[in-house]
Amino acid sequence: MMGKSLLTCSVAALLLGTGSLAAQETLKIGVADALTGGAAVYGLPQANSVEMAADEINAAGGISVGDETYMLDVIVYDDKANPTEATNAVRKLIDRDGVKYILGFCCSGATGAIASFIGYEDAVMLVGNAAERSITTQGLTNLVRTRPPAxxxxxxxxxxxxxxxxxxxxxxxxxxxxxxxxxxxxxxxxxxxxxxxxxxxxxxxxxxxxxxxxxxxxxxxxxxxxxxxxxxxxxxxxxxxxxxxxxxxxxxxxxxxxxxxxxxxxxxxxxxxxxxxxxxxxxxQSTTDAGLAYHEHYLERFGDAPSPSSPYAYDQAWALKHAIEAAGSVDDTEAVAAALRDLKIFPEAVMQYRPVNGKMFDDNGQAYTANxxxxxxxxxxxxxxxxxxxxxxxxxxxxxxx
CATH class of the missing domain: 3.40.50.2300 (Response regulator)
Known part of the structure; x- marks a missing residue:
């Protein structure tokens, strides 16, 4: 495991200091992406972005489901943009770590390997920078992608x-x-x-x-x-x-x-x-206020400017938050996947998406930006x-x- 996010200091203080938050739960989410090798120029900024988004979501109160509040705990593995490494990473996330929501995926070869079996899993896959068209042509109802195909x-x-x-x-x-x-x-x-x-x-x-x-x-x-x-x-x-x-x-x-x-x-x-x-x-020069804030926060946190494609993964985390809250469950992955397909573009989104039928993702689970x-x-x-x-x-x- 390459890294694991911690709750923000403010949230940790609240947990220690008040009894009213005793009902808070932890929701583990996973990241499989290229943290080393040539593809790390895309994968590492994506992994960083998920961790940053998770901490921002936690600091804003987490994910609300009924009477419970969930704080995100991110588990990150390096898939080296390699299909075998990606398969091993995702299998560990699902089988060992009990993760149902897996984000990241910068590169198409590794992503395609996971897409070949994720439809059989009690899990939801959110794909970022990987641009191979076939990723969203397989009829997988538990997969969405934030980047348009090449x-x-x-x-x-x-x-x-x-x-x-x-x-x-x-x-x-x-x-x-x-x-x-x-x-x-x-x-x-x-x-x-x-x-x-x-x-x-x-x-x-x-x-x-x-x-x-x-x-x-x-x-x-x-x-x-x-x-x-x-x-x-x-x-x-x-x-x-x-x-x-x-x-x-x-x-x-x-x-x-x-x-x-x-x-x-x-x-x-x-x-x-x-x-x-x-x-x-x-x-x-082409971004929104949300994009400017994202750039500033990323630079402050990681000491380096984000890559242009890194917000695909940041937006994944916020999309997941909104979909879980709309589904009213962290355990019912089918309901969460359906809520993702029904999601409208949310205010925290950094990329400038073009809706299809008023929604962020089309019936294939594909999102679109302008070119x-x-x-x-x-x-x-x-x-x-x-x-x-x-x-x-x-x-x-x-x-x-x-």
Whole structure:
């Protein structure tokens, strides 16, 4: 076990100091996420966010169910973004720790492994940053996801790049990973509608750091733009090395990393002008008051800025609180899962969700945000514009795959 949250000091003091809170109970919730390895840039901020949300919920009085109040106790395991490690972590949470509510899940491979059996468990699974479409096409009534699938965003990105006047785009990325491949497939299909062509599909692995052979090959093909898709660190190397090779063309990406994460590899000069075409996540120029408060609290608590995708997990914890209170039970997971599907967007939400039929999650358990075009300008990601997206139409498409 990598970590375990404690009750906030204020709540602990109340428990010791007043007899009126003797009826308070503890509700254990679990987190399975990548705390180490390359995917930790997404998983660790998600795990931190669940712990922070749980402490905020506890400090605000916990979860009220009838005459009882429940304080959240978070148990966190490192799944290393590995399907076997994720399975072991979730089995421990369910079988040993008695956890019914499991949050986190930054990466699709590990998440897909859990989705393959979670439907048979007396548990509810709340998925964050993992973007593989099939996670919410299996008809699992006890699973919801806060992040939209990758192809929902890829199509919007393809239309945006076409509007910039590009006709010949080269792709470099983790194309052997299914959700990145689905982003590129949707991008390419939409890009072709405007007469554009993807002229190269060059691949890197998540552990690759030298992209110069692929970039040299791409440079010789003379594209008018480059699209990079993958984890933050290899993508940052690709951006750095493209400038070192003198590739003076517009660069687009699908990475969802913070400024601090990119600057561990590339300079701000090497990043200047890069676009990130992704869901409208936590970028301060585009966020709400709730997002600003989240950023401030996270920075104060952990000493580092949160990643743009980390609020997917923070919002999970608040969604769970509201669903349990609406269901009137912490034990009836079917009722809680149904309450999640009936949940309206709540005021604590950091991400800017787009409701389907007035609800946060559609019939597939899928939530949607807007998609946005962000550009690196003078050391920061700047929100430039929202990309046209149609969550209701995509929801119908997703339902057709069940």
């Amino acid at each position: 192809d929902y965003t890829g199509a919007a990105a393809g239309a945006f790049v076409a509007r910039q006047g590009h006709k010949r785009v080269a792709v470099l990325g983790a194309l052997e990973t299914s959700f990145y491949a689905s982003y590129v497939e949707a991008f390419e299909e939409e890009f072709a509608k405007s007469g554009g062509e993807v002229i190269a599909h060059e691949v890197f692995a998540s552990k690759d750091r030298d992209m110069s052979p692929q970039l040299t090959k791409i440079r010789a093909m003379d594209p008018d733009a480059l699209l990079v898709v993958g984890y933050v660190e290899p993508a940052a190397f690709a951006y750095r090395q493209s400038t070192e090779l003198g590739m003076d063309i517009p660069r687009y990406g699908f990475t969802s990393g913070s400024e601090e994460q990119f600057l561990r590899v590339a300079t701000t000069e090497q990043m200047e002008g890069v676009w990130d075409l992704r869901p409208t996540e936590l970028t301060l 946005g075009a962000f550009q690196w300008q003078d050391g920061h990601w700047v929100f430039v514009e929202e990309l046209p997206s149609d969550p209701e139409a995509y929801s119908e498409f997703l339902s057709s795959l069940n």
